[in-house]
Amino acid sequence: MSLFDWFANRRKTGPIGKERQEREIADGLWTKCESCSVLTYTKDLRANQMVCLDCGHHLRVFSDERIRQLADANTWTPIDEALKSMDPLKFRDRKTYSDRLREMQEKTGLIDAVQTGIAKLESLPIALGVMDFRFMGGSMGSVVGEKLTRLIERGTRERLPVIIVCASGGARMQEGMLSLMQMAKISGALSRHQEARLLYIPVLTHPTTGGVTASFAMLGDIILAEPKATIGFAGRRVVEQTLREKLPEGFQSAEYLLQHGFVDAIVPRTQLKKTLAQLIRLHQPAAQSSRFGVHVAEMAPTPPRHLGGPKTELV
């Protein structure tokens, strides 16, 4: 049944009361687009990877959903699931860090702010990391740092391309300097991945800021971003306070970064998997073929006509 048929049927039963509408939103049956306020049947929205059918706005997607979108069915093998944050600083702001962690774990069902694993993407084996903004704003502490480092190290060892979907407010203050040092630790692992001439593609989603931007988010061989995602180093409020003036519209958006040369392409979510697959194929070693005396050009994969498919704008 298409959405329109559904509407047509539904109209016959009379207008939907406001109360019922609200109840159905609460039940998750309907989802309201944050940008154009149009209500969409959640199932249809999900089928379109949470991209508004009306205005193309990219609604937030969290790690489980994201993994479903990127990994081929039944190919996701999570790794290092048993890593759990501790509270080395005995940190307490308005709440203790331990309480905050426990609450977050209960609320999200996640252990920390990133899921890592091995998967296949259009049959291509990859090492995949997906950050989850729900868990303390996707902030990076020891566990996020360790899991991503192990993921990259495994990618290097097994000669896999590494894909990291970023969504983070930056370093996790509750772990103090330990968090800051994770930036260096992950960058170190990426330096070895690079030395092994292996591919790394970060995908910057809304929002990617702070210490994540100042480390692995900006270290991709190729950097992709989702439309309108906020990407920046200093938070918008900090910049505004520093300069004591309002910032221009679109500042720190994916489009702004593209314009200034810091990302390679803005890829709509519906095209993301396909684009990643094309890029990975394009970078697969042709060296193997030349070793057997075959001319590289003959063996190299045919370059796709449009890198991102018909809907992708590679500006």
Added chain:
Amino acid sequence: MTSAERKPILLDFEKPLTELETRISQIRELAEENDVDVSDQIRQLEARAVQLRKEIFSSLSPSQRLQVARHPRRPSTLDYIQAISDEWMELHGDRCGFDDPAVVGGVAYLAGQPVVMLGQQKGRDTKDNILRNFGMASPGGYRKAIRLMEHADRFSMPILTFIDTPAAWPGLDAEQFGQGEAIAYNLREMFHFDVPIICTVIGEGGSGGALGIGVGDRLLMMEHSIYSVAPPEACAAILWRDSSRATQAAEALKITAPDLKQLGIIDEILPEPVGGAHSDPLQATEILRKALLRHLEELNQMTGQQRRELRYQKFRKIGFFAEMSA
């Protein structure tokens, strides 16, 4: 460095000390006027003053250390570079269109060995501070730093970096020119170098801005310097929604040298003269110089490959987590 005529800048916790010192000079004047011998009492009081200074500076709270770390007379990167090197020449520019005055660096001889030294430079007075943007580097500053480090690696010169910055510059221009990318690039590239790298926090180590020149084989910290994931004021604003809670944030964040030694983040604490580096810059310089030479000697014994492995493992092991058995 400090000159005798300059009026000392006093921190609020130094008050009891200054009161005592004023009293000593008053007594001395009175005694001279009335021609009385009080040298015994004065000697006692002076001994008490020395004792008091020691007590105050050995039990500084994190936020007091922050004040010492930010002391306007605290020796800066250029002070140290000029004082520890036999000869030095400053080099300029990132070769991408900028020469950020908040980052200084160049080639030098240190005890006869050619080295590259660089670091963030705070201003020595208001005018200088405006020029140097209070030691807050722009992307051009980080690119200048990595350009100098690449130079060092090419000519097999050890790299000595000095960290002293409140933060990376959070301005519109910085975002436009890729502050995040500039820092990230340095973090990765510093792992590639074969030459020894020693990083020393000499004053304020402000988050990613500090780390951008802070990936080394050794990470040293001056006793009263601090190194923080975020400026305590910013952290208070985020976590307590109240920037006046900075004192509390400074405590909670564990930003002092002893705390960071305990967390396994830094390798060594360099003691400062009683009263902080600004009270005796010459002694502070000598302590720094000796420590750098000692570490350099150790690192010079290794091969480039060994140093890279050491650097990798040094950062690889940082972090606290539990691994539940599956």
